[in-house]
Amino acid sequence: MLKCDLKTRLGDFLLQLKFSLPSDGITVIFGQSGSGKSSLLNMIAGFDQPTEYGSIHFNDQNWLALSPSGQIEKTSIQHRKIAYVTQAPCLFEHLSIKQSLQYAIDRQHRNTVNDQDSYPSLTDISQYFNINYLWEKFPEQLSGGEKQRVAIARAILSAPQLILFDEPLNGLDENHREQILGHLEKLQQKISLPILYVTHNMEELMRLADRVLVLEQGSLLALKKISDILSDLTLPFSQHQQAGVVISAKVHSYDEINHLIELDLGDNQFLWVTSPSTNHLADEEIRLRVYAKDISLTRQPAKDSSILNIIPVKIIGISESGAGQSIIKLSCRQQNFLARLTNKSIQKLSLKIGDEVFAQIKGIAILGSRI
Amino acid sequence: MLFENNDITAIFLTLQLASISTFILLIIGLPLAWWLARTHHRAKILIETFIAMPLILPPTVIGFYLLLAFSPDNILSQTWENLFSSSLAFSFSGLVVGSVIYSLPFIVQPMQSAYERIPDLTLKTAASLGASKFDQSLSIILPMTKRATIASAALAFAHTMGEFGIVLMIGGNIPGETQVVSIALFEHVESMAYEEAHNLALLLLAFSFTTLVMINTLSGKTKPRVRHA
Numbered sequence: 001m002l003k004c005d006l007k008t009r010l011g012d013f014l015l016q017l018k019f020s021l022p023s024d025g026i027t028v029i030f031g032q033s034g035s036g037k038s039s040l041l042n043m044i045a046g047f048d049q050p051t052e053y054g055s056i057h058f059n060d061q062n063w064l065a066l067s068p069s070g071q072i073e074k075t076s077i078q079h080r081k082i083a084y085v086t087q088a089p090c091l092f093e094h095l096s097i098k099q100s101l102q103y104a105i106d107r108q109h110r111n112t113v114n115d116q117d118s119y120p121s122l123t124d125i126s127q128y129f130n131i132n133y134l135w136e137k138f139p140e141q142l143s144g145g146e147k148q149r150v151a152i153a154r155a156i157l158s159a160p161q162l163i164l165f166d167e168p169l170n171g172l173d174e175n176h177r178e179q180i181l182g183h184l185e186k187l188q189q190k191i192s193l194p195i196l197y198v199t200h201n202m203e204e205l206m207r208l209a210d211r212v213l214v215l216e217q218g219s220l221l222a223l224k225k226i227s228d229i230l231s232d233l234t235l236p237f238s239q240h241q242q243a244g245v246v247i248s249a250k251v252h253s254y255d256e257i258n259h260l261i262e263l264d265l266g267d268n269q270f271l272w273v274t275s276p277s278t279n280h281l282a283d284e285e286i287r288l289r290v291y292a293k294d295i296s297l298t299r300q301p302a303k304d305s306s307i308l309n310i311i312p313v314k315i316i317g318i319s320e321s322g323a324g325q326s327i328i329k330l331s332c333r334q335q336n337f338l339a340r341l342t343n344k345s346i347q348k349l350s351l352k353i354g355d356e357v358f359a360q361i362k363g364i365a366i367l368g369s370r371i
Numbered sequence: 372m373l374f375e376n377n378d379i380t381a382i383f384l385t386l387q388l389a390s391i392s393t394f395i396l397l398i399i400g401l402p403l404a405w406w407l408a409r410t411h412h413r414a415k416i417l418i419e420t421f422i423a424m425p426l427i428l429p430p431t432v433i434g435f436y437l438l439l440a441f442s443p444d445n446i447l448s449q450t451w452e453n454l455f456s457s458s459l460a461f462s463f464s465g466l467v468v469g470s471v472i473y474s475l476p477f478i479v480q481p482m483q484s485a486y487e488r489i490p491d492l493t494l495k496t497a498a499s500l501g502a503s504k505f506d507q508s509l510s511i512i513l514p515m516t517k518r519a520t521i522a523s524a525a526l527a528f529a530h531t532m533g534e535f536g537i538v539l540m541i542g543g544n545i546p547g548e549t550q551v552v553s554i555a556l557f558e559h560v561e562s563m564a565y566e567e568a569h570n571l572a573l574l575l576l577a578f579s580f581t582t583l584v585m586i587n588t589l590s591g592k593t594k595p596r597v598r599h600a
Contacts, residue, residue: 090493094515
């Protein structure tokens, strides 16, 4: 559990918030630039301290207790057992890549790892991030993407109890972004460490977050599970061009001939999703993304449609999104979906809150599997 | 014989003085330079100024004040006498004190700017990986500033070798105790022993030249480390 309660002033800017997070999974700290995301991360790391007051606790450790009168008690950076990956990767210029990784291992926050032998080794992690070929090189010889991969690998090798990421994919080209994002998605399977991830990028948010802490101008706007955040009509995400939901569902069966997996939404409601991979396990939990633009609604289920997924849903919210369009919030079993419709269609079908209708889902993307 | 016995004694005394002074300079100068590079203390500019003074003051001025400080009725010199039962004036120890003050800017100034070039984030990253302050100095700061450290130590060493004004004021000309090469050279000229003067002068010239070549190489005027994959 990470508990924060702090207030700090940076010139005219005031950052004041109070929250507590469970210590598992990936929490994305989301907000526009200047919303105080990085400042918050720096204070959790111990790189900065609040100007007014603050208390930060991680599990049973007291990281910071700063009273308004200025009395302070804090844990130094090296004793917080964290790893910090910054936007501009900070490698040690006098060390080769292998020495840099070894640097983290030599100082590994040992008692964090219960079982030393099961913790990924230098070779494991190097292979995972594909940085073996860089071992003998020096930071000045690496590209931006290579540096960031090394920085992330080094962070993990230090065996921290919490990893902090500050927009690690900023400034990288599309290929490198995609490559590293792929590594990060699967990271939780390899090491189950809590991660705080700062970004203002929707794609990273959708693919990585288990829960989201939304900051707006220095205060806490929302702190919820990713599925609740994306489908919340009062938050800006639902108005975004890329609006949509992220849901998790269990694999029910696999249709080998048609490369389709059948996913269980609960209570005998299923979705069909194309998956090129054949090695899905029964009951494996899969993360899916459904964009609002890919859902249309009908009063009656279409009998002769090419669309595979037509499910009964209930309208639980409608929000005007401008330009003659609205976002409709739908519920099916425990899952929520969003649909973007023109106001004209809404009038035509006279849709209103509480109506039971059918959702035709045109596209579903598999984001990654989490066991 | 290239050098007479007296001169050989002076050469060794000078080397000894420069070595001990450089050693003490590193012990005092490196932490001081680090502090100056990181502090926002109001006294910073004042301390920087004091350290830089020997660069522009005539050495005789420093020597004069040191001589006053070393006089037996001064509290500083009394404390020293009580501690080591020897006087600072006209002694080798006095020369070491003088040299340290005289050469301090040659260590502190280049090291301060070398330390200022180390980004804060580098040290914080090391700390987040579990490195204590002491660990950071040995594993990050020292290796990252290795060249600058060697170069400034060499400069301080060479500068101490050539010291004249202060030595004359506080050390006088006692063979085996305070007679360094530059003083011995001066004496040869005074007594018109030009050949001996030539030998010593040439020695200092060659030494200074070699040292400067080494420093320039180290401070990267010729780009040293280019590695190819």
